[in-house]
Amino acid sequence: MSHKTNKFYKILSSPFIYSTFQKLMKGDKIRKKILELSIKKKNPKILDIGCGLGDSLEYIENPVYFGYDISKTYIEYAKKKYKKKGVFLCRNFSQKEIKRLPKFDYILLIGILHHLTNDQILNLLSNIKKTLKKHGSLITLDPIYMKDQNYFARFLISHDRGKNIKTKKEYLRMLKLFFKNSISRTYNQSFIPYTWFSMSCRN
Numbered sequence: 001m002s003h004k005t006n007k008f009y010k011i012l013s014s015p016f017i018y019s020t021f022q023k024l025m026k027g028d029k030i031r032k033k034i035l036e037l038s039i040k041k042k043n044p045k046i047l048d049i050g051c052g053l054g055d056s057l058e059y060i061e062n063p064v065y066f067g068y069d070i071s072k073t074y075i076e077y078a079k080k081k082y083k084k085k086g087v088f089l090c091r092n093f094s095q096k097e098i099k100r101l102p103k104f105d106y107i108l109l110i111g112i113l114h115h116l117t118n119d120q121i122l123n124l125l126s127n128i129k130k131t132l133k134k135h136g137s138l139i140t141l142d143p144i145y146m147k148d149q150n151y152f153a154r155f156l157i158s159h160d161r162g163k164n165i166k167t168k169k170e171y172l173r174m175l176k177l178f179f180k181n182s183i184s185r186t187y188n189q190s191f192i193p194y195t196w197f198s199m200s201c202r203n
């Protein structure tokens with residue numbers, strides 16, 4: 001299991017509670033900002049891994065969209081909410097899936113890497129590399145640990161559902177094994193205190 005599962009975290013498996021909690025933490029705002037900044041192509045082909053409730057679709061115009069998530073409840077909710085706007089699959093994104101999919105302009109890993117172990121990340125990146133178009137981009141967003149971080153931000157991040165919170169340096173080291181060009185940005189949210197890290201990577 002890639003995330004914490006005690007009673008407190010279990011309530012987040014309810015789409016309504018997860019969505020409310022995400023708004024409270026401003027997760028929806030930062031995701032909007034990242035997507036608007038990164039997605040410039042018209043009618044982009046998008047693969048959203050760890051798509052959750054599929055809400056990234058709110059900020060992308062007319063995409064050809066495939067969303068993968070391991071949560072059945074989230075995928076069922078996304079299928080109902082977004083109907084024909086995208087294809088939602090309750091599966092692990094694996095080598096087997098690649099053969100069935102087209103190549104993508106953008107692959108989104110929004111809030112998922114911090115759920116995965118280093119080995120899972122390296123395996124995922126190798127599969128992503130095969131699925132991304134030549135000039136396509138991988139876009140990531142995760143909470144990180146930093147030196148001299150706001151105490152409350154660090155406290156909240158250490159209680160995230162994801163079991164594998166990392167530093168900026170650790171993410172960049174792994175991403176650079178697969179992608180030559182990457183732009184990274186750190187966002188220090190003042191209220192509610194939180195530290196986000198985003199990468200946009202190309203071949």
Ligand SMILES: C[S@@+](CC[C@H](N)C(=O)[O-])C[C@H]1O[C@@H](n2cnc3c(N)ncnc32)[C@H](O)[C@@H]1O
Nearest residue numbers: 002050051052068069070071092110111112115
């Ligand atoms: C923090 S949520 C982010 C959801 C969505 N990307 C968003 O922006 O709202 C992390 C998601 O990753 C999913 N997840 C965790 N481990 C996964 C895995 N190995 N494969 C696919 N999805 C996974 C969880 O079910 C959850 O929906």
